Amino acid sequence: MTDLSLLYEAILKGKSKSAVEITNLALADGAEPKMLIDEYMIKAMGEVGRRFENQEIFVPELLMAGRAMKASLNILQPIMKSSGEKTSIGKIVIGTVKGDLHDIGKNLVASMLEGCGFEVIDIGIDMDSDKFVESVREHNADVLGLSALLTTTMPYMKTVIDAFADAGLRDKVKIIVGGAPVSAGFAAEIGADGYSDTANSAVTTVKELLGIK
Numbered sequence: 001m002t003d004l005s006l007l008y009e010a011i012l013k014g015k016s017k018s019a020v021e022i023t024n025l026a027l028a029d030g031a032e033p034k035m036l037i038d039e040y041m042i043k044a045m046g047e048v049g050r051r052f053e054n055q056e057i058f059v060p061e062l063l064m065a066g067r068a069m070k071a072s073l074n075i076l077q078p079i080m081k082s083s084g085e086k087t088s089i090g091k092i093v094i095g096t097v098k099g100d101l102h103d104i105g106k107n108l109v110a111s112m113l114e115g116c117g118f119e120v121i122d123i124g125i126d127m128d129s130d131k132f133v134e135s136v137r138e139h140n141a142d143v144l145g146l147s148a149l150l151t152t153t154m155p156y157m158k159t160v161i162d163a164f165a166d167a168g169l170r171d172k173v174k175i176i177v178g179g180a181p182v183s184a185g186f187a188a189e190i191g192a193d194g195y196s197d198t199a200n201s202a203v204t205t206v207k208e209l210l211g212i213k
């Protein structure tokens with residue numbers, strides 16, 4: 001039997017190749033995909049988030065862990081989908097707002113959310129309000145995440161939120177905002193539903209907004 005703690009370790013250490021190998025071995029042993037995700041992979045990402053917040057690891061390690069998580073999920077999700085198992089606990093569209101090309105933080109937030117069981121549709125950088133509205137509508141997303149790293153692009157977050165009101169979708173989607181210059185006060189001012197300053201706390205915020213324990 002495969003030692004499944006190795007899957008936890010592979011994700012924690014950001015070793016995509018090992019994560020894929022162990023995932024395949026575990027499946028060959030008859031392991032349930034959902035059990036692998038819940039008992040080992042999500043726990044590993046939780047530990048990654050904790051270490052990042054405590055500055056025990058840094059951005060490269062966080063990105064590598066996210067990649068390893070994604071690599072295993074790419075194997076498991078099609079199997080779960082074909083067996084009709086619920087593969088996600090909520091859908092999130094995320095992107096960096098118009099005029100802003102910074103995406104490292106957004107990618108971390110996306111990986112962490114994905115690692116914690118959400119389906120994440122990352123629409124990229126430099127996105128205008130129409131793209132956000134279109135994407136949330138197309139995917140019927142529960143949450144929209146907006147990222148901005150520049151004081152000059154931050155105000156565009158309000159433009160996006162207003163566009164949702166204009167499209168009659170504001171009460172259909174929770175909107176969270178983040179990025180180094182963004183604060184809880186600014187989030188409240190522009191009418192966002194939530195704000196987080198780290199990838200880990202973004203997961204907590206999203207769960208709270210969706211009433212997930």
Ligand code: B12
Nearest residue numbers: 100101102103104105145146147150151178179180198199
């Ligand atoms: C890397 C970087 C770049 C890279 C971006 C590469 C990339 N692919 O992202 C490049 C070189 C392209 C770049 C370009 C520019 N940059 Co720059 N950049 C940075 C730098 C050094 C690091 C940003 C970063 O990745 N941090 C690490 C991540 C992990 O942190 P984070 O982004 O804050 O994300 C965390 C949280 O904020 C939060 N979060 C982030 N997004 C979201 C979203 C949601 C929904 C939630 C809930 C949470 C959340 O969670 C994340 C994880 O913990 C910062 C300085 C700094 N220390 O912030 C300057 C900085 C942001 N850049 C700056 C500037 C000025 C520019 C340029 C204008 C420079 C120029 N003259 O060309 C251009 C602008 C380009 C553009 N149009 O966007 C300034 C902004 C100043 C200001 N007040 O607006 C900064 C602060 C540097 C400085 N001190 O002057 N930059």
